[in-house]
Amino acid sequence: MAQAGDxxxxxxxDLRDYLAGVPDxxxxxxxxxxxxxxxxxxxxxxxxxxxVKGAKxxxxxKQALPYVRLVGxxxxxxxxxxxxxxxxxxxxxxxxxxxxxxxxxxxEALALTVMELLEPHIIMRKGMVAATQYPGFVDDITTFMxxxxxxxxxLARSAAEKKQGIAAFAGNHALCKITEDLIFTDPYRVAEQxxxxxxxxxxxxxxLRDNMELHVAVSRLKLKFMASPEALLHGDLHTxxxxxxxxxxxxxxxxxxxxxxxxFDIGAVLANLLMAYFASAGHERAPGDRQAFEGWVxxxxxxxxxxxxxxxxxxxxxxxxxxxxxxxxxxxxxGAARLEAERQAYMQRLFADAVGFAAAKTIRRIFGLAHxxxxxxxxxxxxxAICEARAVRLARAMMLETAAFRTxxxxxxxxxxxxxxxxxxxx
Amino acid sequence: MAQAGDxxxxxxxDLRDYLAGVPDxxxxxxxxxxxxxxxxxxxxxxxxxxxVKGAKxxxxxKQALPYVRLVGxxxxxxxxxxxxxxxxxxxxxxxxxxxxxxxxxxxEALALTVMELLEPHIIMRKGMVAATQYPGFVDDITTFMxxxxxxxxxLARSAAEKKQGIAAFAGNHALCKITEDLIFTDPYRVAEQxxxxxxxxxxxxxxLRDNMELHVAVSRLKLKFMASPEALLHGDLHTxxxxxxxxxxxxxxxxxxxxxxxxFDIGAVLANLLMAYFASAGHERAPGDRQAFEGWVxxxxxxxxxxxxxxxxxxxxxxxxxxxxxxxxxxxxxGAARLEAERQAYMQRLFADAVGFAAAKTIRRIFGLAHxxxxxxxxxxxxxAICEARAVRLARAMMLETAAFRTxxxxxxxxxxxxxxxxxxxx
Numbered sequence: 001m002a003q004a005g006d007x008x009x010x011x012x013x014d015l016r017d018y019l020a021g022v023p024d025x026x027x028x029x030x031x032x033x034x035x036x037x038x039x040x041x042x043x044x045x046x047x048x049x050x051x052v053k054g055a056k057x058x059x060x061x062k063q064a065l066p067y068v069r070l071v072g073x074x075x076x077x078x079x080x081x082x083x084x085x086x087x088x089x090x091x092x093x094x095x096x097x098x099x100x101x102x103x104x105x106x107x108e109a110l111a112l113t114v115m116e117l118l119e120p121h122i123i124m125r126k127g128m129v130a131a132t133q134y135p136g137f138v139d140d141i142t143t144f145m146x147x148x149x150x151x152x153x154x155l156a157r158s159a160a161e162k163k164q165g166i167a168a169f170a171g172n173h174a175l176c177k178i179t180e181d182l183i184f185t186d187p188y189r190v191a192e193q194x195x196x197x198x199x200x201x202x203x204x205x206x207x208l209r210d211n212m213e214l215h216v217a218v219s220r221l222k223l224k225f226m227a228s229p230e231a232l233l234h235g236d237l238h239t240x241x242x243x244x245x246x247x248x249x250x251x252x253x254x255x256x257x258x259x260x261x262x263x264f265d266i267g268a269v270l271a272n273l274l275m276a277y278f279a280s281a282g283h284e285r286a287p288g289d290r291q292a293f294e295g296w297v298x299x300x301x302x303x304x305x306x307x308x309x310x311x312x313x314x315x316x317x318x319x320x321x322x323x324x325x326x327x328x329x330x331x332x333x334x335g336a337a338r339l340e341a342e343r344q345a346y347m348q349r350l351f352a353d354a355v356g357f358a359a360a361k362t363i364r365r366i367f368g369l370a371h372x373x374x375x376x377x378x379x380x381x382x383x384x385a386i387c388e389a390r391a392v393r394l395a396r397a398m399m400l401e402t403a404a405f406r407t408x409x410x411x412x413x414x415x416x417x418x419x420x421x422x423x424x425x426x427x
Numbered sequence: 428m429a430q431a432g433d434x435x436x437x438x439x440x441d442l443r444d445y446l447a448g449v450p451d452x453x454x455x456x457x458x459x460x461x462x463x464x465x466x467x468x469x470x471x472x473x474x475x476x477x478x479v480k481g482a483k484x485x486x487x488x489k490q491a492l493p494y495v496r497l498v499g500x501x502x503x504x505x506x507x508x509x510x511x512x513x514x515x516x517x518x519x520x521x522x523x524x525x526x527x528x529x530x531x532x533x534x535e536a537l538a539l540t541v542m543e544l545l546e547p548h549i550i551m552r553k554g555m556v557a558a559t560q561y562p563g564f565v566d567d568i569t570t571f572m573x574x575x576x577x578x579x580x581x582l583a584r585s586a587a588e589k590k591q592g593i594a595a596f597a598g599n600h601a602l603c604k605i606t607e608d609l610i611f612t613d614p615y616r617v618a619e620q621x622x623x624x625x626x627x628x629x630x631x632x633x634x635l636r637d638n639m640e641l642h643v644a645v646s647r648l649k650l651k652f653m654a655s656p657e658a659l660l661h662g663d664l665h666t667x668x669x670x671x672x673x674x675x676x677x678x679x680x681x682x683x684x685x686x687x688x689x690x691f692d693i694g695a696v697l698a699n700l701l702m703a704y705f706a707s708a709g710h711e712r713a714p715g716d717r718q719a720f721e722g723w724v725x726x727x728x729x730x731x732x733x734x735x736x737x738x739x740x741x742x743x744x745x746x747x748x749x750x751x752x753x754x755x756x757x758x759x760x761x762g763a764a765r766l767e768a769e770r771q772a773y774m775q776r777l778f779a780d781a782v783g784f785a786a787a788k789t790i791r792r793i794f795g796l797a798h799x800x801x802x803x804x805x806x807x808x809x810x811x812a813i814c815e816a817r818a819v820r821l822a823r824a825m826m827l828e829t830a831a832f833r834t835x836x837x838x839x840x841x842x843x844x845x846x847x848x849x850x851x852x853x854x
Contacts, residue, residue, distance in 0.1 A: 154650060154654055159600055159603060159604060159607055159653045160600035160601070160604065162654075163597040163600045163603075164597065166594070166656075167593070167594040167597035167598075170593060173586055173590045176586060176590075177586060180586055180750055185755070188756055189755045212757070212762055212765035213765075215756040215757060215762070215765070216765060216766075219751065219752045219753070219769070222750075222751065223581060223751045223752070226581050226589065227581055227656060227657055227751075228654065228655065229593075229654060229656065230654055323607060323653060324654075325646045326612055326616075329612065329615055329616055329642040329645075330642060335639055338639035338640075338642070338643060342646070
């Protein structure tokens with residue numbers, strides 16, 4: 001764990017000296033440290049991120065601040081999150097090789113991690129605002145989505161190993177609390193940090209505060225988030241935590257990692273793709289000029305679930321070495337058939353969880369503290385509100401009538417119908 | 428944690444010297460240590476238990492052995508369980524004052540705990556074999572059953588406190604593993620340690636091994652046991668872990684304590700009362716001579732659930748200081764009404780969990796390694812098998828058709844109908 005006494009925020013000059021003083025990093029960067037360009041590029045909500053380039057190579061440096069960057073020193077946040085991020089990255093690198101940035105160096109006391117520089121990768125969310133399609137995305141993200149939870153779950157681990165994993169991440173509760181407050185609570189009550197596209201969404205915001213069916217539904221999701229440690233989650237798996245080229249993908253920033261319900265990460269991916277879909281109309285320069293992109297997004301939503309489910313089931317069929325559903329209870333043909341039916345039921349339950357969590361992830365991005373550039377970059381606020389209202393209508397249905405969404409086609413079908421729906425806006 | 432190097436098994440002479448050397452205990456016992464009567468009374472499956480009496484008072488001493496007492500040195504078991512038992516007893520004493528034995532002394536290295544001597548309390552199971560009624564039982568056990576889980580759950584604790592609690596007990600996985608194997612796995616497969624009243628129950632035992640619906644149902648319960656840390660459980664809350672007089676009750680032996688699904692403890696209490704009910708016919712000396720006792724048992728089953736639910740709900744209504752179902756989302760009359768409906772739904776879900784776990788707890792006592800004196804003391808094995816088959820018929824229905832048992836009266840009603848049912852036995 002970081003020790004408060006040793007911590008200091010590394011500004012550019014400090015950081016240069018520090019990196020130059022670590023032989024492996026100095027060698028990797030190469031050339032004269034005095035002329036390494038160092039750029040602060042952090043556009044997330046929490047940390048400092050630097051890109052450092054040397055004569056031979058480059059690195060990305062992430063340092064946790066003792067507060068929430070988006071808000072400032074008034075909102076302290078423990079440095080230990082850098083420890084959990086490092087731990088999660090290490091596990092993810094083992095379980096889903098090549099799908100997270102390579103770790104080069106970690107300093108617990110400084111809450112600092114040095115990783116490979118991902119070039120020419122960009123944040124996927126930015127690419128989607130520009131209507132870029134990523135043909136390699138589905139295969140990579142579903143490998144990550146299937147392997148990291150499966151291999152940390154009761155399906156693959158002994159109960160003892162699983163409990164050790166849960167305990168190892170139990171201290172990351174301050175980061176979980178951010179999710180608990182900002183996703184599962186604040187959008188549904190008066191909270192200073194809430195904001196939305198006013199005045200157009202005022203009536204919708206009021207409904208979120210007043211509809212007790214939504215409050216029950218989101219409270220059930222919150223309880224599931226807090227008390228269902230099914231597997232090691234990324235914890236913040238949106239398109240801003242994914243870096244892409246057209247062929248490659250890397251998942252970054254797992255500082256929210258903890259043992260939680262698998263559906264939370266799955267829902268995050270689905271929700272952020274769906275938000276990109278609904279935002280797309282707001283980025284049109286001519287009617288229909290993003291049609292191919294939008295078709296690709298919905299197809300991607302469908303394939304993400306289908307490929308995730310296929311890969312997860314394949315892992316389960318091939319490597320169920322955990323204490324859940326012991327092989328000895330499902331011997332023979334009858335046993336195999338009954339277990340396969342149970343696997344399908346398990347996936348159906350997981351899909352329902354993902355639908356509910358996707359709804360919560362969508363609503364928080366439109367009414368809570370942290371918004372998405374998908375919507376935020378739509379300058380015309382009325383146009384933005386229309387896009388957001390469509391996303392909210394889908395999310396509301398997914399939260400209140402979760403069971404009605406039996407398949408991912410039910411989700412994309414509803415999304416498609418809402419593409420040109422004109423909401424009534426407040427004024 | 429116990430350190431292996433300092434541990435030794437304390438036999439009588441050693442124990443006498445040890446207790447004499449602890450000033451508080453020496454004073455409490457009083458008189459000449461050389462003449463303190465020391466009796467080993469452990470009749471549980473795991474530990475040594477001594478009763479020591481001095482001129483002034485008595486104590487109970489419990490020492491963990493590095494193996495399972497019931498089986499021997501071939502089945503090692505970590506001494507750390509004494510640490511978790513001490514931790515659980517301490518928490519239970521805070522949360523349910525007066526309902527667990529007072530702690531007098533603990534030595535981690537020796538895996539040894541000294542507690543108040545409970546006199547004239549006896550193990551409740553023994554009393555029930557003798558058809559003794561305990562008028563004070565319902566009130567005491569339901570206070571314990573409501574307060575210990577409520578105050579360690581997400582309803583009463585912050586998510587951070589809850590996660591700390593989970594982590595504090597995560598190391599007790601070896602004891603959880605005993606439950607996972609002996610309750611949720613072995614009775615449903617060929618396992619060397621299984622035994623049952625043969626030949627009469629051979630066909631039933633074969634059905635447990637062959638019925639894949641049972642295997643799915645018990646595997647779902649096992650997964651819930653492993654991956655639903657709702658609250659701090661006792662973990663072994665049967666009538667052999669309860670000491671009683673007609674007016675008083677103490678819960679002992681929480682070495683299986685961990686954070687798990689609340690329904691597991693509730694199901695344990697219900698199942699053990701129901702087993703006492705079905706065993707009662709086997710202890711009759713004349714037809715109907717235990718009728719009043721049997722009526723009391725079924726009434727107790729009903730009251731245990733009803734009073735538990737009432738007390739748990741009252742705690743929730745009065746003290747929901749946890750992060751689940753935040754008060755701010757349920758303001759006003761509409762909010763209060765909707766939250767109350769959700770509380771009822773929560774209890775209905777909890778009851779279903781308890782029904783399933785009660786079924787698993789019953790089946791393991793009839794087909795697994797560890798049996799109950801309720802049945803075991805029925806000397807006529809055919810008569811015993813008949814009683815056991817009735818209990819199994821109820822348990823089988825509770826496991827396969829859990830949702831059909833909507834209320835506790837559905838359980839006791841079915842039990843009453845099975846009281847004189849004559850099963851077909853194998854021969």
